[in-house]
Amino acid sequence: QVQLVESGGGLVQAGDSLRLACAASGDTSNDIFGWFRQAPGKERDFVAMISWNGDFTYYSDSVKGRFTISRDNAKNTVYLQVNGLLPEDTAVYYCAVSTRTGLVVSTRLYDYWGHGTQVTVSS
Numbered sequence: 158q159v160q161l162v163e164s165g166g167g168l169v170q171a172g173d174s175l176r177l178a179c180a181a182s183g184d185t186s187n188d189i190f191g192w193f194r195q196a197p198g199k200e201r202d203f204v205a206m207i208s209w210n211g212d213f214t215y216y217s218d219s220v221k222g223r224f225t226i227s228r229d230n231a232k233n234t235v236y237l238q239v240n241g242l243l244p245e246d247t248a249v250y251y252c253a254v255s256t257r258t259g260l261v262v263s264t265r266l267y268d269y270w271g272h273g274t275q276v277t278v279s280s
Contacts, residue, residue, distance in 0.1 A: 166274030177237040179252030194248035249273040
């Protein structure tokens with residue numbers, strides 16, 4: 158059983174940056190990590206994913222060029238560097254683990270989820 162704990166969210170102004178972290182318990186070194194976000198009244202949307210060794214990353218069009226996903230397998234932690242924040246980035250950000258391979262962007266293909274961290278961007 159994998160447990161995930163997100164941290165690093167907060168209330169920031171437009172243009173600011175944050176570094177979100179997702180600490181995992183259990184061995185996730187062979188698994189894909191993904192970040193998703195959910196704004197009030199909306200569905201949970203894919204943000205970014207990273208392969209087990211970090212060689213492959215993929216981003217949604219809305220965050221490409223502003224967000225960077227990375228992982229440190231020695232620490233069992235995945236990061237999401239979020240730069241140039243916009244008010245529309247306001248959401249609860251969730252990390253998740255998938256035991257699948259390849260490009261995995263659907264929430265249905267992720268097996269474990271954290272409880273999320275709130276990011277609020279004021280204009």
